[in-house]
Amino acid sequence: MAAAGRRIAVRAAPSTRLGMAGFLLGAAGMFATMYSTQAILPELGREFGISPAEAGLSVSVVVLALAVGAWVWGPLSDRYGRRRAILLASGLLVLPTIATGLAPTFPVLLLFRALQGLCMPGLLTVGVPYVMEAFGPAVGGLAMGSYVAALVAGGLLGRVGVALLSAAFGWRWAVGGIAVLPAAGMLVMRVALPSVPLATRSESRRAGLRSQLRNPRLLQAIAVGSGLFFTFATALRLRHRHR
Incomplete structure (x- = not known):
């Protein structure tokens, strides 16, 4: 349904x-x-x-x-x-x-x-x-x-x-x-x-940023994503460098 x-x-x-x-x-x-x-x-x-x-x-x-x-x-x-x-x-x-x-x-x-x-x-x-x-x-x-x-x-x-x-x-x-x-x-x-409605915040932007930076699961996801992207981009650059 x-x-x-x-x-x-x-x-x-x-x-x-x-x-x-x-x-x-x-x-x-x-x-x-x-x-x-x-x-x-x-x-x-x-x-x-x-x-x-x-x-x-x-x-x-x-x-x-x-x-x-x-x-x-x-x-x-x-x-x-x-x-x-x-x-x-x-x-x-x-x-x-x-x-x-x-x-x-x-x-x-x-x-x-x-x-x-x-x-x-x-x-x-x-x-x-x-x-x-x-x-x-x-x-x-x-x-x-x-x-x-x-x-x-x-x-x-x-x-x-x-x-x-x-x-x-x-x-x-x-x-x-x-x-x-x-x-x-x-x-x-x-x-x-x-169009979509403007986002509403229940706390200030600075407080929200501090809250996100203290979120261990979010930080772990960022670390994994950054590592994968770094590996991907580096491998491609090395490939072109040795062409």
Whole structure:
């Protein structure tokens, strides 16, 4: 009965499907942007006359900027709404993505990559609570499953797709062209992305942060997730370094 109710809810709300499609497209575009230089590290090395290890900074700087930006976008979404944060982040991500493909020097490329990383939490960090708040009531756990699948697809596109496009048209067109995905996602979301009520807090933000930092299960989950991501990212960089 519950599954049937969810199917009926989805059929009865085409705007929900359109909004979710736009959100998933934006999320996939964000993740594709994150890893867009990972498959072309040798090309970056030849273009700018740098070592593969130095070229790997084009990925590392994004991850570091993303970690910093998460502390900004989370509170912004609580204060002004998750829909606004997601739309703003999608729009802002387009400009540095195009600029990355036009970067004249490697330091300038790193600057634009850092700007990309600062925009990404507006989709990645804010997207985690938003996807269940906005779409969970209609499609249940399928909402989070679709979100994760979109991120995986974006990661593959950012590596395999950029590598293929780079071979055909050059790395600048491939890296800059990824901007089409967040731009298209933003246009769809602007029309159909549903709003959710502003989050309410029973305690101050500082008290809430202290409470979370004292939660041993949360800290254990963070440690495991950080370790897995570090291993994953390091293995890929070593692979490209020895190509």
